[in-house]
Amino acid sequence: MTTRRGRRPLTAWAFLAPYGAAVALLIALPALLNVGYAFTDHTGLTRDPQFVGLANVDRLLSDSFFLDSLEASLFHVALAVPLRLLAAVGLGLLLAAPRPGGRWLRVAVYLPTVIPDVALAVLFLWVLNPLYGPLNQLLGLFGHSGFTWLADPTTARVAVVLMLVFPIGEGFIVVLAARRLLNGRLYEAAALEGCGPFGQLRQLTLPLLAPVLVLLAVRDTILTLQVNFVPAYVLTDGRPANATLYLPVYIFDQAFEFSGFAYGALITIVLMVVSIMIIAAQLFLVRRWRVLR
Amino acid sequence: MTERGVIRLERLAKSYGRVTALEGVDLAVRPGELLTLVGPSGSGKSTILRLIAGLEQPDGGRVLLDGDDVSRIPPHRRAVAMVFQDYALYPHLTVRDNLLFGLRVRRVRRPEAEQRARAAAERVRIVDLLDRYPDQMSGGQRQRVALARALVREPRVFLLDEPLASLDAPLRLATRTDLLSLHRQLRTTMIHVTHDQAEAMTLGDRVAVLAGGRVRQIGPPQQVYDQPADITVARFLGSPPMNLVAGGGVLGGTTGLTLGIRPEDLTLDDEGPLEATVEVVEALGSETLLRTRSGDGTRLMVRIGPRHEVHVGDRVRLRPDPERLHRFDTFTGRRR
Numbered sequence: 149m150t151t152r153r154g155r156r157p158l159t160a161w162a163f164l165a166p167y168g169a170a171v172a173l174l175i176a177l178p179a180l181l182n183v184g185y186a187f188t189d190h191t192g193l194t195r196d197p198q199f200v201g202l203a204n205v206d207r208l209l210s211d212s213f214f215l216d217s218l219e220a221s222l223f224h225v226a227l228a229v230p231l232r233l234l235a236a237v238g239l240g241l242l243l244a245a246p247r248p249g250g251r252w253l254r255v256a257v258y259l260p261t262v263i264p265d266v267a268l269a270v271l272f273l274w275v276l277n278p279l280y281g282p283l284n285q286l287l288g289l290f291g292h293s294g295f296t297w298l299a300d301p302t303t304a305r306v307a308v309v310l311m312l313v314f315p316i317g318e319g320f321i322v323v324l325a326a327r328r329l330l331n332g333r334l335y336e337a338a339a340l341e342g343c344g345p346f347g348q349l350r351q352l353t354l355p356l357l358a359p360v361l362v363l364l365a366v367r368d369t370i371l372t373l374q375v376n377f378v379p380a381y382v383l384t385d386g387r388p389a390n391a392t393l394y395l396p397v398y399i400f401d402q403a404f405e406f407s408g409f410a411y412g413a414l415i416t417i418v419l420m421v422v423s424i425m426i427i428a429a430q431l432f433l434v435r436r437w438r439v440l441r
Numbered sequence: 442m443t444e445r446g447v448i449r450l451e452r453l454a455k456s457y458g459r460v461t462a463l464e465g466v467d468l469a470v471r472p473g474e475l476l477t478l479v480g481p482s483g484s485g486k487s488t489i490l491r492l493i494a495g496l497e498q499p500d501g502g503r504v505l506l507d508g509d510d511v512s513r514i515p516p517h518r519r520a521v522a523m524v525f526q527d528y529a530l531y532p533h534l535t536v537r538d539n540l541l542f543g544l545r546v547r548r549v550r551r552p553e554a555e556q557r558a559r560a561a562a563e564r565v566r567i568v569d570l571l572d573r574y575p576d577q578m579s580g581g582q583r584q585r586v587a588l589a590r591a592l593v594r595e596p597r598v599f600l601l602d603e604p605l606a607s608l609d610a611p612l613r614l615a616t617r618t619d620l621l622s623l624h625r626q627l628r629t630t631m632i633h634v635t636h637d638q639a640e641a642m643t644l645g646d647r648v649a650v651l652a653g654g655r656v657r658q659i660g661p662p663q664q665v666y667d668q669p670a671d672i673t674v675a676r677f678l679g680s681p682p683m684n685l686v687a688g689g690g691v692l693g694g695t696t697g698l699t700l701g702i703r704p705e706d707l708t709l710d711d712e713g714p715l716e717a718t719v720e721v722v723e724a725l726g727s728e729t730l731l732r733t734r735s736g737d738g739t740r741l742m743v744r745i746g747p748r749h750e751v752h753v754g755d756r757v758r759l760r761p762d763p764e765r766l767h768r769f770d771t772f773t774g775r776r777r
Contacts, residue, residue, distance in 0.1 A: 334531060340516045340523055
């Protein structure tokens with residue numbers, strides 16, 4: 149018995165080792181190096197970066213492009229996270245119950261998630277085309293003259309969010325599975341009390357799914373701050389007027405286009421801090437729910 | 442005071458797809474009665490509760506509550522409360538909020554709601570648990586919370602769907618007694634569903650035996666036990682079940698009849714008419730069960746007192762109590 153008890157943790161560590169090594173080598177180490185690089189003049193091209201102290205920070209504080217970028221990212225998160233969650237939760241709850249054809253509807257919701265980002269972005273170039281794109285034609289049906297989507301700062305931002313409202317498959321699946329795990333008897337008990345569909349949604353489904361919803365919100369915040377890179381790159385390349393110069397786009401530009409690797413590293417740290425702050429705010433808001441037991 | 446809590450089921454029928462759960466159930470439950478619905482799994486007992494509660498719609502027939510047809514009335518307007526087998530407590534709410542849930546939905550004023558919740562909690566002795574969450578309680582405590590949640594509604598009828606099935610044996614016995622005394626205090630109509638024949642015998646003014654989607658027999662437990670209306674009922678009530686011998690065999694019968702005798706109605710008697718060999722001896726402490734085999738291969742279970750010097754392989758003589766011999770038609774299964 150003693151040998152078995154003594155060996156079990158070792159076995160566990162042995163199984164964890166490949167993953168642990170990969171995390172250390174490919175994530176932790178580069179992240180640490182990144183912090184170091186942020187205080188050098190590294191260009192990404194030369195071999196011997198020199199320590200420059202807070203020079204990059206000084207530059208950041210007076211960089212109007214950086215402020216544009218930060219604003220674009222915050223606007224994006226503020227709009228994309230709620231919309232994506234609403235879509236994933238709404239569709240997940242609607243399609244959780246077995247119904248004729250439900251399987252096909254669920255496939256349809258998941259489908260955009262398996263389309264490569266770039267392909268989806270190219271598709272959206274057509275969808276958003278002001279002359280022959282279906283979105284403006286749809287608006288035309290309601291008597292609206294349509295937008296020049298990617299040419300106007302605000303609509304460009306909205307357009308990127310619109311595109312990212314479609315690949316919500318993972319969140320959708322999680323909500324679907326979580327809803328199916330809820331005990332049907334609870335709903336019958338509530339029905340006996342006279343609790344209607346909306347009451348059941350408000351008093352049973354949402355509180356019971358709260359831990360899952362918070363998890364999805366946190367995950368989507370992290371994700372959304374990063375995945376807008378592809379649509380911005382394909383659709384707008386950060387334009388118009390820096391409206392879609394999201395932090396990942398600006399980081400890429402600085403690090404790999406303008407040979408400002410060290411400056412890019414610093415903005416990466418900012419991106420991480422922004423993520424942490426938003427998540428902390430979310431957890432603070434929901435602290436009274438029993439989600440973090 | 443008008444009689445409240447009278448339930449009548451008239452030709453109630455329900456199918457799920459191609460599976461028929463109930464085919465024309467007629468049942469009259471008296472006001473204040475504790476009626477036990479018992480039957481093997483799949484006999485339709487839970488379906489009856491769900492139809493009375495309004496959780497499902499009948500395919501045919503009517504549910505009458507105090508004379509009114511409630512078949513098309515939504516569950517919450519039927520004045521029935523249900524206790525589910527798995528209790529169905531809201532896991533995200535404390536016991537107090539579980540009790541208050543329905544009252545809030547009904548917009549009962551806060552002080553009155555609090556007072557009703559407290560009264561219900563006192564009745565089932567869970568006042569000290571009011572601030573706990575369901576996952577912080579034992580099965581027995583949860584069961585009482587479920588009961589209290591039903592009490593809060595002050596319903597005309599309680600529907601209990603296997604309320605004791607998830608409890609372990611000693612707790613089940615204690616809760617059975619609690620349930621009986623609760624019913625005695627409240628005198629509210631209760632319909633209690635179980636597949637446990639011991640519960641059926643002890644809990645309930647009357648017992649209704651269901652099988653194959655029909656009520657086979659209804660009556661006081663002892664009467665149903667003593668005079669089962671058909672072979673299914675005879676087989677279901679009693680443990681070990683009644684010995685049934687098609688054609689009568691060693692019990693002496695005629696073709697077309699199945700004779701039955703309960704294990705306790707067979708006695709060991711050196712002068713007895715039946716000769717048999719003991720195959721199995723089960724000494725249960727308070728009693729001993731013998732499985733015997735007669736010359737023609739008929740197996741009879743015999744229940745005798747404890748501490749008998751009977752061993753496997755012994756040849757014994759049995760005397761059936763002629764008064765307690767049951768005769769059933771082999772083809773229809775009915776009592777003759």
